Amino acid sequence: MQYSNIVQQVLELARQASEAPDSAARQLIEKDLRTFLKTLKAAEIYMLATLMYLGRDGGGVAGLMDRYQQMSDSFGTPERAIDQMLTKNGLHKYLRNSLKTLETAGIEVDSLLTTHIDSPLALLNSSDDVELSLGPWCCDRCGQVISKPEHGLLQWLTRSNDGHCIGRDLQIVHVNHASPLGLPNGCCPDPSEEFARDGSGHSDVPLHWMLEPDGLVRLLAFIEEGEFPAKEVSRIMMRLLIPGYETAKPYFQKAIDAGIVDDELPKDYFFQSQLGDIVANIPKLEK
Ligand SMILES: [Zn+2]
Incomplete structure (x- = not known):
């Protein structure tokens, strides 16, 4: 309209x-x-x-x-x-x-919103000029860049209750040797502290493995078994497997507020064309 x-x-x-x-x-x-x-x-x-x-x-x-x-x-x-x-x-x-x-x-x-000088929607960069890619990822622990899959882990904590697994803290972090936080645990939680808290054990898999079909199956099994809420797993899935998602993620709300994308899908869900529009306009959104 x-x-x-x-x-x-x-x-x-x-x-x-x-x-x-x-x-x-x-x-x-x-x-x-x-x-x-x-x-x-x-x-x-x-x-x-x-x-x-x-x-x-x-x-x-x-x-x-x-x-x-x-x-x-x-x-x-x-x-x-x-x-x-x-x-x-x-x-x-x-x-x-x-x-x-x-x-x-x-x-x-x-x-007013399209061609007027200084208009928020005028002179937007075109998504045709960007190529969306997987990664780099942002470490959930230290906030620094995980520049390649070999430098990252998907890690989580899990405990057993009446035969059911209950997971927590599903996150993407640096592998120890690439962590800016240094040894002994780098960006991973301290296993003995976490076990003392609620009996949870630590699990992790390399990020490059998570980008393969088996990684997707691992995440789907979390949902199937109810080990993690579907909402939490779906965010991790999109971060790992949807090109442009991780790059655009810090700008989702700003892009909606600026009218660059709308929020027709559930929160944090965007089609590739929308992620392209966000990534192409990151320099404007950073102002
Ligand atoms: Zn880190």
């Missing part, structure tokens, strides 16, 4: 809510409005909030993108921006005012 249509839709629902005959009718329309707002990308929501304040507080369009930036920083999440907009009785009037201001300044609403 074009951005101008989105703004019109919000304006119309807000107008209907303000003219509702009673509070029950108003609440119903506001519910529709909230549902619609929740389908939008973060950048679209922050821009709506920016336009709302432009229409309420007046002033020109100079600095509009600075205001957008302040808006996305101060709200932090699109949900908070939505809450803020829905508390404003004059939302439709404010949006109408800001549309007039934009028109007077000769700025197309549809250009």
Whole structure:
């Protein structure tokens, strides 16, 4: 949907809510409005909030993108921006005012998020320019790079309870000889301390083995046996086996907030094209 249509839709629902005959009718329309707002990308929501304040507080369009930036920083999440907009009785009037201001300044609403100078979505790097690869990995213990599979381990702790295995601390770490933390245990936990805590024993397998079909079977068996929650294993699987995942991982939330990718899939799940978009725009996301 074009951005101008989105703004019109919000304006119309807000107008209907303000003219509702009673509070029950108003609440119903506001519910529709909230549902619609929740389908939008973060950048679209922050821009709506920016336009709302432009229409309420007046002033020109100079600095509009600075205001957008302040808006996305101060709200932090699109949900908070939505809450803020829905508390404003004059939302439709404010949006109408800001549309007039934009028109007077000769700025197309549809250009705000895509081609306008300084726009968050303008001039994004293309994912065509990046090749997604497996690794390097980030050590879950020391936070440093595991530059090649031979320098890493998948390690976990497990104990037996009524014939069932209960696992914990499934993580990707440096192998001892490559660990920046040094001997005796490097980036692995101290086996005697962990055993003393709850009787758990330490297990590990080389990272390069985990990248083979047998590694995938090992992880699937964790889920089958209930040794680890599926949610935990699936994150490790994607880190090990999905090209670009580990590189893009530190930027997931920033990329959603900036509107570079949307969050149509469950949290932390992204298709290859989305991971490509994130990796290609890491320099922008680091600013
Ligand atoms: Zn480490």
